[in-house]
Amino acid sequence: ADSLTASVQALTLQSTTKTSKFAGCFPTLNPMDIYREHIAEELGKAAGIDSDLIFSRLAWTNTLDKGDLSLPVAALRIKKKPDELAAELASKFPESDLIHPPTAFGPHLQFFCKAAPLTNTVLGRILSEKAAFGTNGNMGLKDPSDPSKGQKKIIIEFSSPNIAKPFHAGHLRSTIIGGFLANLHTVMGWDVIKMNYLGDWGKQYGLLANGFKYFGNEEALTKDPINHLFDVYVKINRIVGDQEGPIKELKEQIKTKKEKGEDVATEEAELAKLVDVSEDEKARRYFKSMEDGDPDALALWARFRDLSIAKYKQTYARLNIDFDVYSGESQVKAESMASAYKAMEKAGVTEESDGAIIADFTKHGAKKLGKAIIVRKDGTPLYLTRDIGAILERDEKYHFDKMIYVVAAQQDLHLAQLFKVTELMGNKDLASRCQHINFGMVHGMSTRKGTVKFLDDILRDVGDKMHEVMKKNETKYSQVANPEETADTLGITSVMVQDMTGKRVNGYDFNLDAMTSFEGDTGPYLQYAHARLCSMARKSELNIDELDSADFSLLTERHAIDLIRLLASWPDVLVNTSKTLEPVTVLSYLFRMTHMLSSSYDVLKVIGSEPELKKARMALYAAARQVLNNGMRVLGLNPVERS
Ligand code: ARG
Known part of the structure; x- marks a missing residue:
């Protein structure tokens, strides 16, 4: 991304930013803008039509046989049959050094560039501008007519895996699409902040910490933190699973006995004992100590997090991605959530329900968004609550012009609720600067040895497969x-191109x-x-x-x-x-x-x-x-x- 930034700057500096009379027209950066400007002016003069209108309606074509630019004449809002108007405008267009006499094709006026000047401009520019050709640093300016006002700032939040859990296909897609969006905005002159919002907080990290006491291994942790923590997590979860059975059974016994009016005191004492020593309860307590700021608990958790991030960084580097910020659920401050609660209450967004605080969107003109819990009965915040705190913090800290969340379509409702709450709380402007970029599911992502756990496994497997494919062409292979x-590299390209092939x-x-x-x-x-x-x-x-x-x-x-x-x-x-x-x-x-x-x-x-x-x-x-x-x-x- 650094080299991308450099190329945009090079070109923007080099171009004298010869401003065009048309908004969004950059003839020194985009050769087609030379033609748009020319056509708009010439046709405007010849036919007495507002040249700005023509400029804004000139469209690119999907295939070269339809011309280099095309004007759907109906868009000029002139009271004439479009076919006739197109023919009339074609005949009025003056002779030009740059383009052939336009052709009327039904309601379209088609323009073809004359080859010689186009060739000189285009090849000349590409060969001299190199990596900068196509970039446009003006698009990301706050005010293109006054560069001193600076660039627009965009936060792109993407990838966002959960520590100690598999890096699933949704994270892979978010990483690929988010990386692309970051590059795109960079070459268009935006100030881009790449943010990773890790799933790194919650009861499961209490579980992980306790699991590490039983199954952890320092050496394995430092060597391969992501896989090791996942192993630990799987093992401790198995215990939780084993303990759940008897607890559930006992609960049912108590229920039936109660229905019969029998005494359940012994069973209840037994149940309390079972629950008390269960890993699930221990995890809850451990997490509580994290929430309360216990230094030892936090130190262990911070090590898990830091080691995981270090490993993630290596993998992201293989995809040409480096994040500017590793944020995460853990980083959302309690104060931000507290002030959000207040604002929500004050704005009448939230209400009490069964001891919990909820937002009932159906009462706020958003039927489809249903209801969401904001604060649990026991006072703890949820995934949504943290996102509400985070959106406010980011606004305050970065003063961004736009923020994009690259998250799977499975979370459409979650993000819609987040944006709606933000709006209802009185931050309509903030909500309007945020956008959810979603994507569909990948089916059957697995390595040949079994199902995938981590991005590294996928990349290794695809690389191996690619190596086999390459070996099949012996002569070519010997030259590599x-x-x-x-x-x-080809393996990584394979995965990414497959991902980017459809909408x-x-x-x-x-x-x-x-x-x-x-x-x-x-x-x-x-x-x-x-x-x-x-x-x-x-x-x-x-x-x-x-x-x-x-x-x-x-x-x-x-x-x-x-x-x-x-x-x-x-x-x-x-x-x-x-x-x-x-x-x-x-x-x-x-x-x-x-x-x-x-x-x-x-x-x-x-x-x-x-x-x-x-x-x-x-x-x-x-x-x-x-x-x-x-x-x-x-x-x-x-x-x-x-x-
Ligand atoms: N960690 C989440 C998950 O794996 C994705 C986070 C998406 N971003 C957000 N701001 N909620 O599902």
Whole structure:
């Protein structure tokens, strides 16, 4: 992410931020904005239409045959049949150096860029701006017309696993999508705070601490804290399970006896004894001591937490992710929750019910949100309560412009309740700055040896599988300098690309064979496409840094021009992605490009072409490699140079 930040800054500094008369138009950063500005002004003048209106209605196209930009003329709100209006505007549009005479296609006016100027601008810019091409530091400014007011700040809360519990598919997706959202906002100039909100508080940590007394092992803890704590947790939970049976039985006996009017004093004494020595009760007491600030209890817990975080950091690094803040349920201050209770009470959000404090959303115009307990009978806070405290603390501490929670759709209700409470408490503005980015379930995520426990297990298993797949192509395999490492990177790419292939709300099946294949729109295929362009550059023996002096006018073939048109739209794809917040918006663009590339290799040969032509084509491929690389980095992938 640091290198992403650097590239945005480089470009924003370099561009004199030549301001356009149109809002959100950055011709020095986005080549398509040159065309939007041009069309809006020319058509506005020629047809007597407000150029701002035209500018705002110019749309990008899904396929190149529909033009580079398209104007749905109905959106101009002129009382004329759209088809006729389109034809009329087409005929009025003046001759232009930049674009061909527009074509009316039904109710659309289609604009095609003239190849030569587009090629010069686009290839020239990509080759000089490199990693910064497509980024736009202005989008994240508080006020684009006055950079001195600074950047907008966004908190992205994601991953958020629970200590001593499995890192499940929901955490994996949150990590992948959250990492992507952080990169996206970084290249769009936001000040991004990446936050991990750990599940690190509650009775289960009392259980874990007691379990550690029986089953803990210092060496194992320091060596592999995550797995060791999970083992301990499983073992102590087994005991809890074993103890539950007799307790339940006794409770039933008491109930039946009572119904018959019999005396139950002995049974009740027996029950009290059983409960008193049960691990569940001991855990409750231990956790109470944590809540009361017992230093020893807290020290042990802090060690578990710190060691787990240290280990998580290593794994996140493999995914190119580093968090700015490791927050968590434990970090929410009692005072924040207390002042939240007061505010909720004062605003009439909460009420008493059976000794507990609840919020009944049905009484506040939010029927679907039902009721939620805010404070238990015994006075202890809940998951929701901590989130309410946390949202207030974060607002106060960070003064963010936006906060995104990347959490599974299973928690839709929880987050809707959180935002509603926040609003009802009188923090409407705060609630409006928060957004839940949700996603569907992954089915059947397991390693080949059994079900998964941790992210590391998944990554190792996919890496192994990838290594096997690579070995099948002996000649290629022998050329890879560091096969283990490459397999590892390709494995991670496989998992991430599979995850990003559909819309977030859709779930998918975790399919090891499909995701590690080099065929189809997979991670390995994307990496292969990048590596192939790298290899072409190596074999060309040209100086890649001098390609911008190539004679671009030699690039005249349909394949070359279409590829350039696609490259020109990369900055727009990023703008669109900031609206959809979907990784698939970037990913489908990249696959479109790889498909175009693969059909170009036979037509636009580099090796064997005349020196000038060879150089021009290599410039085109180098530009494509750069944009592919930029896109992969936004997704959080590590592009490989050989695969
Ligand atoms: N630790 C939670 C879980 O694993 C996810 C936390 C989501 N974030 C939040 N602010 N509630 O289910």
